[in-house]
Amino acid sequence: MKVTLNNFRCYKNNTFDFGDNGLILISGVSGQGKTTILLAIYFALFGNGIKVQSYGSSSCAVTLEFEDLVITRTKRPNRLVVNDTYEDEVAQEIINRRFGIAFDVTSYISQNALNSFILMSPTDKLEFIEKFAFKDVDLGKIKEISKKLIYDRHEILNDTISKLELSTNVLNEMEKPEEVKFPYKTKKSIEEVTNNEHIKYKNCNTLLTRHRKKLRILQDQLSAIKVMNATVDGKESILGDLQNKISKIKTEISSISFIGDERLVIYKRHLRYLISTKELTVMKKQYDTDLLKLNQMKIQEFGEYQAQIENIKNTLWIEYTKEELQDLIQETKTTISDLERMVKYIDELAQYEAISDEILTEKREKLERLRLELEEKIQLQNLWKTQKESYTCPSCTKKLRFKDNLLYLLENLPEIDLNTDIDNLQKVINTLKTTLKKLEISIPEEEYKLQRKNKLICEISEIKNNYDELPDIISLKEDLQYLLDYDIKNNELERKLVKVKQCIKNEKFSSSYETFCHSVTAMAGEINRLENNSYAQNMDPECINFDEEQIRHIIVTQEQQKKYLSELTTRLGDYQLEVQNHTEILEKIRGQYIKQYEKIVTEDELISNIEDIDKEILAVEERKEVIENTLSIIEKYKIYSEKITEYDNWTQKVSELKTQELEQRDLYAAATLLKEKILEAESIYISSIVDSINIHASVYLEHFFPDNPMSVQLQSFKYTKKNVKPQISAIIHYKDMECDLNTLSGGELSRVILAYTLALAEIFNSPLLLLDECTASLDETSASNVFETIKEHFNNKMCIVIGHQMVAGMFDHVISL
16 A cells, blocks of 8 residues: 655655555654654545645645555545546545445544544444444435324324214214105106296296286276376366456456556656655755855864964974984984994903913913924934934944935934934924914914904093093983984974865865765755756646645555556466466376376276286186195205215215224234334344444453453443433443443553454454554553454554554564654
């Protein structure tokens, strides 16, 4: 066997030849890469390994030549090739068939034996054995199928039992129906008989419908003839009454003596003339009185206007003249404005109270002082940098400096302490710059504020110098308001004076005077109209002989006659219209009846026809009742047939379900038995494998513990008080006592681990063993005994061992690193 490592951990490009078989030792001091070789072999076989690339390399490769296999596995790219033919999954399957899929448990003991079979938990041991015991059989799937079969059989059984219980309950609740016989003994089918009866029943209904329709028409016709006769009798009675009323009205109209509308108008006109003549005399007297009263009102209102003018002149601009008032108002406003400005200046001046020439001078001095300090600090910083970048001439101790690839002599360079905290110096410079910036901003602002303060003081002094004594601003405002009110009042009086003079000039007096004047003028026009009335020249000769009272009596009498004549004429027209309407209604009623019933018949004829139809209806209803009874019996027979059929169906269904229940119980019992047989077979096979492991391991334990024999037995079941639990537990008897793995020493435990690993390797016929310091905790004699046993039982197989201070003579081949 050969293994070639390229960029695999500590190996750049190394090849190791282990021969064809035998016991091979890899020896060397710690840290030389012994374990790396085994990791490389394991990596080539199964690709396991994290951070296996050499330092500075991103990829690695391992080539393993074992018997007829040449395996090459690379990382980045991840690739597997076997015999230059098979790749990746196919190649891995070839490797798994040769070395097994649990190589790390059956053939590889790493340092600390982390994957050892004996150190697994009981459950993990059982899973490991099941995995390899049934590797060609999907036992889990078989169990799942068995479980599902039991579940399905149980569900079907429960379903069948439920259906049986339901069907039995339904059958128990049902009663066997009482027998009903068919009403006819005939060879025809039930459907034909039923259809015939339905046809008879339908024909009866058709006849009844026709007769009832005819009866309804005759009854309607009888009602209509009765209504028509009653209506005609009523209308004819009304027409007789109306004719009598018309005759009486015509007699009354012929007895009325009315002179006519034209003569009545003449009498009314003459009456108006008589009334107007009497009113004209009264109106003339009233006109003379009103005209005198109007002149008196005019004189009185003129005097009132003169009095108003005198009153206004006596009160207008008495306290101040108009010009004096305007000057005084302007002067007061100016004074108030000065006082308000002074108050505003004083309030603003309070804001600048903290500003003075002394404070401003101090800030200017501080600004200059900080500027000088900043220049010193910057100069110190520059000197520090220069001195830091300077060099001392080895021959003359002059200070030199490189700049632009030229060497300059630094003369008169003062010496400073290079241990100066340059970071703190930079912070001081930054602080000084910030303070200077604030001062440079604040000083101009305060200079402006000081200038403004001085200006405000001058303004306040100037205002105070304009007055001997500063007046009270509130009193001044009250005086100003009084002057303004006085000005408004007198301006209003001036406008009123102009208005009064204008009224006198235009003779515009009060509204009562104007209204009374219009009334007098209208009266004069009415007098003129009455005096010029044309009726006096065209007076009717007949009316001249009547006085006012006689004319009034004639007009009232004729008005009454006219009104009564109009009422009689209206009533006569209404009665004649009613006669016409009732006559038309009678003709319309007779016409509608003839249109609907073709002719007018007597009530007796209609009553006789109705009685004949009633007899026919009664006969048809008797036939219909007989048919209904027959159909009812047929319907009961159908219901009986359905119920007896349903009863028989449920009886048959219960019988069938009982048979199905027995069949399903047998199937469920068979499925349960199948599961038990599968578990029994599994238990037997696992027990045989466990026994095989115990037998093979006992051979190695006898050789590894020659002085104090150790017995380790794997049991496939754990017996508890309640049940038997399937798991692989180890029972250890050593030095006449029962113990467990935790009580063994390191050397004892390592020999037990090795014994069971060798047993598994022998059972699974592993072609390769990798043992990494598996005897590190053993003495030289025990280790020699172990390797002699391995050599004896694995003589024709490859076994690679890593160890320290081992006797090289017992190994077939030794590789020293």
